[in-house]
Amino acid sequence: MNGIIGFLEYFKMLMPQVMDGLLVTLQIFGLTLILSIPLGVIIALGRLSKLKVLNVITGAYILIMRGTPLLLQIVFIFFGLPLIGVTLDRLPAALFAFTLNYGAYFAEIFRAGIRSIDIGQYEGAGVLGLSPRDTFFRIIFPQALKRVLPPVGNEVVTLIKDTALVYILGLDELLKIGKIATNRDATLLPLVIIAIVYLALTYVLSEIMTRFEKKYDYYK
Amino acid sequence: MKTLIKKALTLALASLLALGLTACGGQDTSSKSTLDKDTWIVGLDDSFAPMGFKDENGEIVGFDVDLAKALGEKLEKEITFQPINWDMKESELKSGNIDFIWNGYTITDERKEQVSFSKPYLNNKQVIVTLADSAIKTKADLKGKKVGAQSESSAVSAMEKETDLYQSFDGGKAITFEDNNQALMDLEAGRLDAVVADEILLRYYITLKGAEKYAVLDENFGDEEYGVGMRKDDQKMVDAFNKAYDEMKADGTLKEISEKWFNEDITN
């Protein structure tokens, strides 16, 4: 009994710091999503473009972003860019790296989603006289969106856990808060608490994604 | 992993420069002295109790933190604390993100090539700790045993200097952990036979975890000193620092801070 009360008291004591860490984690998570999804769409269009130049550029971009560790990209952007005169603060640097990285992953998901739409849909839109722009945004993209929701959901859950990588810039996000408390109080309890918070976050995100998928269930 | 990141970073930066992207617009930190700035940014790993860490209220506290605050007051500078990752400390200093590395920073020859150190302000030892009932009583007993330490710490460097002994450990080297707390937990779990770590840190942890559980050996892996890291060749800053430090020693400020954290004056 004493143990449970002790745990609850510790939990209560740690809560304000956990909220601080959660704020950093959610900031990076939310802003990365908002920025990287549109970026992903643009990169995907570049990949699918008939212009060879765009193909090569976006292809190289995706290769670099997916082919090197995100941790390295963060370090690079924060410590490396100042050498060529671009100095970013910690949070913007982290956001920049996350957006570039996740943009590449989203691009590949969107590319696959767009490619999976039957050629007949393009032809159907074509004979109706729809412009390429309308064809994409009215016909192709909405259908691709439904198909990419499951893999996007996967990335979203990965992202919430990847945010922990900003520890390398000294940012005190959720996991770092747990580690600080663990080192200070010489106990694993904070990590248990942090694990519960991550689990709760992931649960909420999964629920939201399921809602989205249900929303698109109106057609097959 | 950490070494890998460092190596990759160095390589990447080198290639950036080689590409002809000249370092023009970046902060020019070499010619200006930190002493001329009004605000000083102290870089620290905020999970590094008791030197600098976040307390229950989320405030950055610790022995080094109090020391830095006292120095700021004395020299009329505003002090801010910037949490950094310990692996990146020298990069942070060089790029001007921080002005001091001040967080139980052991003075070593390798580090002297990258930063300028203040005069040593704290003596430290790399001590060997075992569980209270362990049969290990001397350094020689470590032969064939599993020995743990914090990764990239001066404990590892100290052990490596005693090559024969180091190579006789189980596995031919020390088992390294992200922090000392993890190493001590492993010791407690019985998977390690001994942990080598900073005496100052160990005291803190042993007190927290229960001193009766552990035994600290008489022999150790040598003495070392903590210093404050400042930008290389900023001699003006180093001189001002050392002068202020001596004055704080004389007027009892240091004694007061030391007693607050360690119950005795252990400063130089």
Place this chain on the structure above:
Amino acid sequence: MLRIQGLKKSFGNVEVLKGVDLELQKGEILVIVGPSGGGKTTLLRSINYLEKCDAGTIAIDGKYLIRDGVYASKGELKEIRRTIGMVFQGFNLFPHMSVIDNIIEAPIRVFGKNRDEALVEAREILRFLGLTDKENSYPFELSGGQKQRVAIGRALALEPKLMCFDEPTSALDPALTDEVAKVIKSLSVKGMSMLIITHDMEFAKKVADRIVSIDKGVIIDEHMYESGTGE
């Protein structure tokens, strides 16, 4: 109405259309039959600018889609394509849109009609096709015959002068072919020209004003065809 002269098209080394000549009058229902690989699908797709031809002429209602191997400008192509309706073999309905949205998409986006106006006209079309109660259904909820009628309705919303059908009976229950034939005939009465490709001779005879056959990339005389397949 539709005039095709010396139309040629190759896929790589294979010449699929070897100089096709064809004419279609206003309000006429022309059925093209022929074996698979004979070139009839390619011909239909070429008229709809879904394939680009190498040589020849296609004129629709006096406007040249391609003249002696030279295609019209982008703007002209757009104009010409608006006068042609196409009902695909697989219908190519937009699965994420309801029946009525499938039909009003082009009038709104292409003709710039406002939604209310487009809805009134679309409901008129649905009534004509007997689909009034399916207005808010989605394509996956419809039978093959209903989907086809939606596809016809979608094409009709552009008020085309020429309607093309690619294998209209292939996805249908044999009992339903009469109904399609009826719809097609009632449209031609309104003055619309019909171009249908099929391999279903029964259906062709039922619906056609004229039947021609295409094989090995050229049009074969209709009498020859009928004597070859007469039972």
